[in-house]
Amino acid sequence: MDPKRNYTILAEVFTFTPSILRPMTGDPAMNKPDRLSRRSFLDRTALLGGAGMMVPTFIPGAVLGEGGTSGASEKVRVGLIGCGGMGQANLANTAQHPDVVVAAAADPWESRLDAVLKKYPGCKGFKDYRELLDQKDVDAVIIASPPHWHCLHAIHSCEAGKDIYLQKPMTLHLGESLAVRNAVKKHNRISQIGTQIHASENYRRVVEKIRAGFIGQVSVVRTFNVMNQGPEGVGRDPGTPCPPDLNWELWIGPAPMRPYNRILASSSYYHCSWMDYSGGWTPGMAPHIIDLPIWALDLKYPLRVHCSGGRYIIRDDGDAPDVQEILWQYPNLTMTWMCNLVNSYGFDLHGNPVPQRRLGIYFHGVDGTLYANYTMHQVVPEGDRMKDREPPPASIPPSPGHELEWINCVKTREQPSCSVFYHVRVDVPIVLGNLAYRLGRSLTFDPDSEQIVGDEEAARLAVPVYRKPWRFPEEYLKG
Structure with missing residues (x-):
C-alpha cells in the first residue's frame, strides 16, 4: 500500500487578512476518491490484519451478507446531522466509498440542508434530527452540528442503533464526555471522533520516534495554537x-437561549468565539494538537489541571478568552497548552513573519527535543547525547482515510483508531481545563473514579444543565 495515498487532511487551516478569515481546504489532489470494491476491501483487511491493525480474525456472515441479510459490507446507509462546511466535507469523503449510500440529512437551516440534498439525489431531508434517527434504513450518522449539540446528538444516535462519526470537540463538559462514551458502550456502537490529523503520516512518524525512545524519556510536552x-x-x-x-x-x-447572531451562526470557525456553543478555541483546536502527545506517550487522565487566561484585548460579540493557558500534571510528566488569539508568534514553527494561524507540539526528552505541527517534525539533539542514533523504521500502517477507516470498522465491528474509548483521554483534559478557567482555580481529578475530588462545586458544574425541554441523560454517567 502506498502510504501517501488516500488520506485527506481536512484540518481547519485559516489564513488572516485584514478583511476576512477564510478556511482553506488544502491540496485538491489529496481528495481523490478511493475506489474500493467489496472484494478489495476484504483483501485489504486481511493484509492489514497481518500488519497488526485491529480487525477480526474472521468476518461474520452478517457482514458478508449471508443468511438472507443485506450485510454491512453490501451497503452502509449514512446520514448527516449538521450540513455546514465540515459536515459536507466529512460526507463527501465518506461517500467516496463504493459501498456507502448517502441516505438522509438533517439541519435546522433549510438552505444548508438543500445544498446537501441537491448534491445527493435520493437523500431524504429533515429539519429535525430526531426524524432522521427514526429512519430504519439509516445505519450510521456523521454528527457535525455545533459543539453544544454533540452530546445529545451522539447519545440519541446510539439509542437509535446508529454508528457515529462525531466531529470534534467530542463534548464540552466532563459529564457529557463520560456519558457519550458510556452510551457507545451500552448500545454497542462503532464510533470515530473527527480528529482527522490522526490519519496523517507525519503523526505516525512522530509517534514511532517517541515510543522508540529516540529523544530519551520525555518529561515535558508543550502545545500551542x-x-x-x-x-x-x-x-x-x-x-x-x-x-x-x-x-x-x-x-x-x-x-x-440568546438572540440570533449572524457571526455566531455562520460557521464552525466563528462558533469558537462563544463559550456556550463551542467552549472557545481550546476545544476547537486542542483535540487535533494534544492528540499527538496523548497517542505517542499513551497518556491516560491528568491528575491536576490548572488554567489561566482571559479576554484582555478582543472586543467583539463573543465571550471566549483571547488568551488561555492550561497545565496538565500527569504521573510522570507535565503537558502545557497555549492558546492566543491576539498574537501569532510560532516559535520554531513561525515561518513567514505575517499574522496567521500557527500551531505546534514540543516533546522535551532527556536526549533531545522533537517539535512538530500537522505536516512536519524536527529533532534538536542535546549536544552529542543522540550521536549515531538512528530513527526507528516506519511501523504504524498508513490510514485509509479517517472517514473511510470508520466505514471499514462499521463493516468489521471493530472500533477505529479514534473511537470514544481512546478519545475520552483527549476530551477530558480539555473540558477540565475549561472548567478550571471558569472557576478560576485548579482541579484535582481521580483517574480511577473519573471524578473531580475535593471540590463539590466543580463536581456539580462538570455535569451540564440543559435548557428545557432538553434533558441531560444522567443515566449514562454510570459506566
Missing part, C-alpha cells in the same frame, strides 16, 4: 434578523 484576530476579533453583528429558513430555537437546542 495561536493567531491574531486583532482587537476587533470576529466583529459585531448590527442586529441582522434571523433568516426565515432557519429554526433558531432548534439551532440553540439545549444551550442557553
Whole structure:
C-alpha cells in the first residue's frame, strides 16, 4: 500500500487578512476518491490484519451478507446531522466509498440542508434530527452540528442503533464526555471522533520516534495554537434578523437561549468565539494538537489541571478568552497548552513573519527535543547525547482515510483508531481545563473514579444543565 495515498487532511487551516478569515481546504489532489470494491476491501483487511491493525480474525456472515441479510459490507446507509462546511466535507469523503449510500440529512437551516440534498439525489431531508434517527434504513450518522449539540446528538444516535462519526470537540463538559462514551458502550456502537490529523503520516512518524525512545524519556510536552484576530476579533453583528429558513430555537437546542447572531451562526470557525456553543478555541483546536502527545506517550487522565487566561484585548460579540493557558500534571510528566488569539508568534514553527494561524507540539526528552505541527517534525539533539542514533523504521500502517477507516470498522465491528474509548483521554483534559478557567482555580481529578475530588462545586458544574425541554441523560454517567 502506498502510504501517501488516500488520506485527506481536512484540518481547519485559516489564513488572516485584514478583511476576512477564510478556511482553506488544502491540496485538491489529496481528495481523490478511493475506489474500493467489496472484494478489495476484504483483501485489504486481511493484509492489514497481518500488519497488526485491529480487525477480526474472521468476518461474520452478517457482514458478508449471508443468511438472507443485506450485510454491512453490501451497503452502509449514512446520514448527516449538521450540513455546514465540515459536515459536507466529512460526507463527501465518506461517500467516496463504493459501498456507502448517502441516505438522509438533517439541519435546522433549510438552505444548508438543500445544498446537501441537491448534491445527493435520493437523500431524504429533515429539519429535525430526531426524524432522521427514526429512519430504519439509516445505519450510521456523521454528527457535525455545533459543539453544544454533540452530546445529545451522539447519545440519541446510539439509542437509535446508529454508528457515529462525531466531529470534534467530542463534548464540552466532563459529564457529557463520560456519558457519550458510556452510551457507545451500552448500545454497542462503532464510533470515530473527527480528529482527522490522526490519519496523517507525519503523526505516525512522530509517534514511532517517541515510543522508540529516540529523544530519551520525555518529561515535558508543550502545545500551542495561536493567531491574531486583532482587537476587533470576529466583529459585531448590527442586529441582522434571523433568516426565515432557519429554526433558531432548534439551532440553540439545549444551550442557553440568546438572540440570533449572524457571526455566531455562520460557521464552525466563528462558533469558537462563544463559550456556550463551542467552549472557545481550546476545544476547537486542542483535540487535533494534544492528540499527538496523548497517542505517542499513551497518556491516560491528568491528575491536576490548572488554567489561566482571559479576554484582555478582543472586543467583539463573543465571550471566549483571547488568551488561555492550561497545565496538565500527569504521573510522570507535565503537558502545557497555549492558546492566543491576539498574537501569532510560532516559535520554531513561525515561518513567514505575517499574522496567521500557527500551531505546534514540543516533546522535551532527556536526549533531545522533537517539535512538530500537522505536516512536519524536527529533532534538536542535546549536544552529542543522540550521536549515531538512528530513527526507528516506519511501523504504524498508513490510514485509509479517517472517514473511510470508520466505514471499514462499521463493516468489521471493530472500533477505529479514534473511537470514544481512546478519545475520552483527549476530551477530558480539555473540558477540565475549561472548567478550571471558569472557576478560576485548579482541579484535582481521580483517574480511577473519573471524578473531580475535593471540590463539590466543580463536581456539580462538570455535569451540564440543559435548557428545557432538553434533558441531560444522567443515566449514562454510570459506566
